[in-house]
Amino acid sequence: MTSQIGSSNVKKIITCKMTTKKDAKALIVDDDSMAHTLHKHLLSRFGFKTFTAENGKQAIELFRSGEHFDLITMDFQMPVMDGIEATKTLRDMGVDSKILGVSASDKSAVMELFIEAGVDHFFTKPLTLDKLARFFKNI
Amino acid sequence: MDVINQLQRQYVDFLSSLYREGLLDDQFLQIQKLQDESNPEFVNEVVTLFFEDSEKLLHNLAIALDQQLVDYKKVDACVHQFKGSSSSIGAQRVRNICVSFRTCYDAKNLEGCLRCLQQLKDEYYLVKNKLQTLFKLEQQILAAGGVIPIMG
Numbered sequence: 001m002t003s004q005i006g007s008s009n010v011k012k013i014i015t016c017k018m019t020t021k022k023d024a025k026a027l028i029v030d031d032d033s034m035a036h037t038l039h040k041h042l043l044s045r046f047g048f049k050t051f052t053a054e055n056g057k058q059a060i061e062l063f064r065s066g067e068h069f070d071l072i073t074m075d076f077q078m079p080v081m082d083g084i085e086a087t088k089t090l091r092d093m094g095v096d097s098k099i100l101g102v103s104a105s106d107k108s109a110v111m112e113l114f115i116e117a118g119v120d121h122f123f124t125k126p127l128t129l130d131k132l133a134r135f136f137k138n139i
Numbered sequence: 140m141d142v143i144n145q146l147q148r149q150y151v152d153f154l155s156s157l158y159r160e161g162l163l164d165d166q167f168l169q170i171q172k173l174q175d176e177s178n179p180e181f182v183n184e185v186v187t188l189f190f191e192d193s194e195k196l197l198h199n200l201a202i203a204l205d206q207q208l209v210d211y212k213k214v215d216a217c218v219h220q221f222k223g224s225s226s227s228i229g230a231q232r233v234r235n236i237c238v239s240f241r242t243c244y245d246a247k248n249l250e251g252c253l254r255c256l257q258q259l260k261d262e263y264y265l266v267k268n269k270l271q272t273l274f275k276l277e278q279q280i281l282a283a284g285g286v287i288p289i290m291g
Contacts, residue, residue, distance in 0.1 A: 037185055037188060125226050125227060126229075
């Protein structure tokens with residue numbers, strides 16, 4: 001079955017509790033430019049303004065400079081500082097943003113490390129509209 | 140109108156074959172659904188990034204496996220990234236090779252790794268070729284005044 005929508009799709013914002021307030025911000029922490037592109041589009045569909053960081057250290061520096069984000073997508077494997085260390089550090093700093101751990105690895109050990117570090121949820125890549133919709137529905 | 144219908148049917152048949160052969164999975168459809176009037180080139184953008192990243196990674200893997208003393212952590216990093224990017228666009232067979240690849244470098248099996256690298260190259264260039272054909276069909280549809288069908 002096909003539908004004739006093509007590139008004239010109208011952008012629909014998906015209702016989400018987190019973005020009912022104006023200017024909800026999401027930080028995408030990943031060293032992969034494809035992930036930046038994909039996650040930006042996904043999150044903007046839920047009404048987030050999106051920002052990116054290349055690694056955990058950059059993410060921490062953003063918070064230390066006074067920035068705040070409502071949601072963070074945190075990749076596991078990154079140079080300089082990985083997602084586990086970054087998550088632990090952010091939580092120790094008292095950051096209460098929702099943090100989603102993401103990884104291409106489907107090893108349960110990665111999920112356990114992320115949960116111990118303090119994420120709100122873990123997703124195996126790729127992130128999709130459905131996965132995010134289910135997460136936002138349950139918070 | 141007949142020309143447009145014919146091109147659209149050709150497009151749908153071709154894309155269906157890519158799903159049937161396991162070259163693409165549902166994630167490709169998810170990416171197409173993200174394309175809209177504010178991002179009319181989104182699929183092209185993501186796929187182009189995949190091509191650029193993949194060719195760098197294949198090059199880096201070849202170098203890493205050509206060393207006297209192979210650094211399997213570097214191999215892991217490349218394959219892990221390749222797995223992520225291929226999953227992100229739905230290049231299923233490329234992703235599956237990455238999974239097998241891990242078994243080889245976990246065991247420090249150089250011969251196995253070299254075989255996997257060749258398989259990875261073969262599958263990557265196959266899916267690249269198919270996606271380029273798909274985009275050509277899209278251009279033909281648009282040039283004829285039609286819209287690109289989204290399967291779902």
